Amino acid sequence: MNAISLDATDCRILSVLQNEGRISNLDLAERISLSPSACLRRLRLLEEQGVIERYRACLNREALGFELEAFVQVSMRNDQENWHERFADAVREWPEVIGAFVITGESHYLLRVLAHNLKHYSEFVLSKLYKAPGVMDIRSNIVLQTLKEDSGVPVALTRTSPRGREA
Structure with a gap:
């Protein structure tokens, strides 16, 4: 499967969601400097493209x-x-x-x-x-001690498209 081309705004959305999956669309839009409707459109597109597979809670073992x-x-x-x-x-x-x-x-x-x-x-x-x-x-x-554990994807390393797509 080929990687989907994302712009910097998509990457910011994904970074925030990986750390705060329950954030409201309004708060997410404010955090990434988009209007709520534009943010929701991008979020739905990321879900439709399969970039966001599911939402889940991280439990304390x-x-x-x-x-x-x-x-x-x-x-x-x-x-x-x-x-x-x-x-x-x-x-x-x-x-x-x-x-x-x-x-x-x-x-x-x-x-x-x-x-x-x-x-x-x-x-x-x-x-x-x-x-x-x-x-x-x-x-x-x-395992005696966990030094680092992150089940997310390193979004900062994602290849972004040279031009931002329209919000």
């Missing part, structure tokens, strides 16, 4: 009792039929897995896992992950 985060590398036996599809289906069913990626390197997958504590994580690994079809090796990396 610790406040909800999730004290353990782990990145888990999973290697598979690829001699079983449909091993990838079967594992992918299993991963989608596990609420502990908040991110799952097919990767290059020694492992096939990288999972981002949240658990209440070490006991919960151990139960997840032993009762779900190790029992998944085709799993050969699991290597866990427990």
Whole structure:
């Protein structure tokens, strides 16, 4: 998919929305120096183009009792039929897995896992992950401290169109 060309105003809209998803259109328009109607038109166009996929709330994990985060590398036996599809289906069913990626390197997958504590994580690994079809090796990396975490897109690095499009 080709990247959509955005102007500086679009980028300002996206930057504000990534940090304040519940901002009203009136406040957003004021923040980026547009009229409310022009701001709403741009916002709707960004939604229609698929630049804005959805709106969501960021929850505090610790406040909800999730004290353990782990990145888990999973290697598979690829001699079983449909091993990838079967594992992918299993991963989608596990609420502990908040991110799952097919990767290059020694492992096939990288999972981002949240658990209440070490006991919960151990139960997840032993009762779900190790029992998944085709799993050969699991290597866990427990997060000790998060230095940076941003689930947004670096809008400042987005290529902007040379001419601003009309508001």
